[in-house]
Amino acid sequence: MWVLLRGGYPLRILLPLREEWMGRRGLPRSLVPGPPRRRYRKEALPALEVPVLPVTATEIRQYLRAHGIPFQDGHSCLRAPSPFVKALQLKDQTGAPASFSLFIDKTTGRFLCMTSLAEGSWEDFQASVEGRGEGAREGVLLGEAPEAEDSEEVRRIWDRAIPLWELPEPEEAQLARVMFGLTKVTDDTLRRFIVRYLRPARSLVFPWLSPGGLGLRGLKLLSAEGQGDEVHYKETTIPRPGVYHNLFGLPLISRRDVEVVLTSRELDSLALNQSTGLPTLALPRGTACLPPALLPYLEQFRRIVLWLGDDLRSWEAAKLFARKLNPKRCSLVRPGDQQPRPLEALNRGLNLSRILRTALPAWHKSIVSFRQLREEVLGELSNVEQAAGIRWNRFPDLNRLLKGHRKGELTVFTGPTGSGKTTFISEYALDLCTQGVNTLWGSFEISNVRLARVMLTQFAVGRLEEQLDKYDEWADRFEDLPLYFMTFHGQQSIRTVIDTMQHAVYVYDICHVVIDNLQFMMGHEQLSTDRIAAQDYIVGAFRKFATDNSCHVTLVIHPRKEDDDKELQTASIFGSAKASQEADNVLILQDRKLVTGPGKRYLQVSKNRFDGDVGVFPLEFNKSSLTFSIPPKSKARLKKVKDDNGLVTKKPSSGKKGAVPQNSETCLGQAHHPYQPNPSKPSR
Numbered sequence: 001m002w003v004l005l006r007g008g009y010p011l012r013i014l015l016p017l018r019e020e021w022m023g024r025r026g027l028p029r030s031l032v033p034g035p036p037r038r039r040y041r042k043e044a045l046p047a048l049e050v051p052v053l054p055v056t057a058t059e060i061r062q063y064l065r066a067h068g069i070p071f072q073d074g075h076s077c078l079r080a081p082s083p084f085v086k087a088l089q090l091k092d093q094t095g096a097p098a099s100f101s102l103f104i105d106k107t108t109g110r111f112l113c114m115t116s117l118a119e120g121s122w123e124d125f126q127a128s129v130e131g132r133g134e135g136a137r138e139g140v141l142l143g144e145a146p147e148a149e150d151s152e153e154v155r156r157i158w159d160r161a162i163p164l165w166e167l168p169e170p171e172e173a174q175l176a177r178v179m180f181g182l183t184k185v186t187d188d189t190l191r192r193f194i195v196r197y198l199r200p201a202r203s204l205v206f207p208w209l210s211p212g213g214l215g216l217r218g219l220k221l222l223s224a225e226g227q228g229d230e231v232h233y234k235e236t237t238i239p240r241p242g243v244y245h246n247l248f249g250l251p252l253i254s255r256r257d258v259e260v261v262l263t264s265r266e267l268d269s270l271a272l273n274q275s276t277g278l279p280t281l282a283l284p285r286g287t288a289c290l291p292p293a294l295l296p297y298l299e300q301f302r303r304i305v306l307w308l309g310d311d312l313r314s315w316e317a318a319k320l321f322a323r324k325l326n327p328k329r330c331s332l333v334r335p336g337d338q339q340p341r342p343l344e345a346l347n348r349g350l351n352l353s354r355i356l357r358t359a360l361p362a363w364h365k366s367i368v369s370f371r372q373l374r375e376e377v378l379g380e381l382s383n384v385e386q387a388a389g390i391r392w393n394r395f396p397d398l399n400r401l402l403k404g405h406r407k408g409e410l411t412v413f414t415g416p417t418g419s420g421k422t423t424f425i426s427e428y429a430l431d432l433c434t435q436g437v438n439t440l441w442g443s444f445e446i447s448n449v450r451l452a453r454v455m456l457t458q459f460a461v462g463r464l465e466e467q468l469d470k471y472d473e474w475a476d477r478f479e480d481l482p483l484y485f486m487t488f489h490g491q492q493s494i495r496t497v498i499d500t501m502q503h504a505v506y507v508y509d510i511c512h513v514v515i516d517n518l519q520f521m522m523g524h525e526q527l528s529t530d531r532i533a534a535q536d537y538i539v540g541a542f543r544k545f546a547t548d549n550s551c552h553v554t555l556v557i558h559p560r561k562e563d564d565d566k567e568l569q570t571a572s573i574f575g576s577a578k579a580s581q582e583a584d585n586v587l588i589l590q591d592r593k594l595v596t597g598p599g600k601r602y603l604q605v606s607k608n609r610f611d612g613d614v615g616v617f618p619l620e621f622n623k624s625s626l627t628f629s630i631p632p633k634s635k636a637r638l639k640k641v642k643d644d645n646g647l648v649t650k651k652p653s654s655g656k657k658g659a660v661p662q663n664s665e666t667c668l669g670q671a672h673h674p675y676q677p678n679p680s681k682p683s684r
């Protein structure tokens with residue numbers, strides 16, 4: 001049986017849910033049909049209790065020098081001779097001599113040999129250089145068996161799909177073109193990119209070809225459904241999204257190409273390439289992530305233009321991806337009325353080359369003038385709703401107060417011991433995660449298995465122990481959420497936690513980190529002054545992380561001991577005022593005084609830096625689904641907000657954006673949109 005390599009620091013302390021909790025069904029997880037993907041295997045290392053610190057680019061360089069290995073410094077990778085190919089073997093995909101075909105990621109140390117497709121962690125590379133396990137050298141390159149079922153399915157679908165122009169009924173071909181917005185895309189373009197159509201599924205089929213264009217490694221199916229005036233697209237990939245690493249268009253890239261345009265959809269790449277003649281590549285999962293595994297394929301480009309879409313989310317993603325690609329070589333096309341996504345631009349008869357020329361450099365100096373910012377400000381003003389962030393599906397009242405979940409902010413969350421903080425924050429984060437917010441959990445108090453169980457129950461909105469026959473159905477959908485867990489338990493140093501978060505942002509494009517709870521990073525200081533200083537330091541570190549990485553951090557902090565009959569206030573958060581000062585949002589789970597029935601809690605938003613609205617709304621706990629979301633048909637109630645002095649503020653909030661004073665009263669409207677989970681709805 002083939003063995004998957006899971007060596008190296010990151011995988012030990014940062015596991016996607018499927019490995020941490022679901023267990024394996026006895027099948028290799030990297031389901032890559034087509035020619036075998038090769039992995040470098042060595043003795044499986046036991047999981048370390050204490051994580052090794054991640055490697056730095058300087059250490060990698062020093063190591064290579066110390067071992068006499070020549071290397072070239074690239075944009076995101078170092079290039080070195082590959083120990084996994086024999087000299088004078090075939091040239092690699094980029095045409096470089098195979099002997100220099102090893103790409104080492106400067107941030108993680110992971111390597112990929114472009115010629116043999118061997119890959120592994122930095123520790124694996126070192127082991128190979130140092131000849132550890134030399135005896136196994138001949139056998140270290142393992143072809144990982146493709147998932148037989150998947151590769152058969154890929155082949156079967158591909159064989160049944162036909163080019164659009166070969167459809168027997170011209171009306172059917174015309175309808176497909178209209179549905180996918182392809183009326184201006186020529187047959188020649190579809191032929192070059194080898195796009196087919198699967199009649200029974202009414203889907204376009206995009207192939208994932210091996211480097212060199214030989215084998216078929218996977219497929220993406222795109223179906224379109226008309227809903228009113230809008231067309232909704234649904235994507236299905238084989239293998240599953242987490243391992244679908246297709247840079248669509250790669251076989252058309254020549255080794256001499258030094259510029260490329262990255263898009264977030266295959267259809268956009270077709271439009272761009274047709275109208276500009278430029279090399280284009282589409283990212284496998286759109287704006288959701290840029291997996292570092294793709295970076296070696298982008299090393300050859302001196303200039304990369306990112307044209308990801310027409311909304312603020314695409315713009316945010318472009319900025320994040322540029323950081324990973326090295327901003328100095330990246331330019332970004334700003335979304336705007338006259339700069340829609342490439343396919344729409346083609347259909348509207350716009351000049352795509354001209355739009356590309358307006359791309360802005362991603363590189364910013366430390367000091368900028370308003371001239372450089374004015375476009376960004378305009379973008380925010382003209383997309384007020386999107387600038388407010390992602391709205392919760394399950395908590396409409398939270399949307400009314402906070403307006404949405406935004407990148408780069410710090411949310412501090414507190415509540416009495418045992419009041420349901422973890423349970424609430426789990427649903428709050430899950431809600432965002434089901435909308436494509438890549439989420440990392442640091443649960444230091446309860447185990448990941450227990451947390452995942454709570455989350456899955458909330459996801460299914462019901463007890464699964466009573467319907468185990470549905471378990472796989474829910475678990476399969478849950479498994480595809482962009483959800484990761486740190487494997488820490490108990491006390492941890494803040495440095496290790498921040499390093500792990502940093503790593504996760506790079507590898508998984510994490511946009512939301514939940515830390516439950518801060519007390520687990522405080523060490524064992526006994527004196528209260530030391531504890532307060534430690535907490536201030538930690539809060540400062542999370543604040544900086546959130547800002548620097550454009551990543552939202554939600555931090556659970558225990559309250560200080562209060563009288564049992566007193567409601568919590570911002571000042572009840574343990575420690576000095578630093579936490580509430582640094583936080584953009586302060587949320588308090590109240591379960592005193594206002595309680596009118598069993599299970600009922602109130603959520604108080606006591607600080608809201610984005611637009612000032614604060615308020616309180618009831619949460620009704622459902623013990624079987626472990627959810628706090630508003631149940632269908634629940635009547636909204638007017639909520640009065642008490643300020644920190646326990647006074648009811650009489651004036652209602654003006655509802656205007658801007659400096660609304662804290663503790664203003666907020667009336668919550670009647671029109672609730674209860675979250676109705678719909679199993680047929682795709683989770684992302």
Ligand SMILES: Nc1ncnc2c1ncn2[C@@H]1O[C@H](COP(=O)(O)OP(=O)(O)OP(=O)(O)O)[C@@H](O)[C@H]1O
Nearest residue numbers: 416417418419420421422423424598599600601621
């Ligand atoms: N509103 C509620 N009513 C009744 N039980 C609840 C409510 N909310 C949560 N619970 C239950 O209470 C238990 C504790 O919840 P949880 O762990 O979320 O609390 P916590 O505030 O995070 O605790 P701690 O202070 O120890 O961190 C769980 O079993 C949960 O299902």
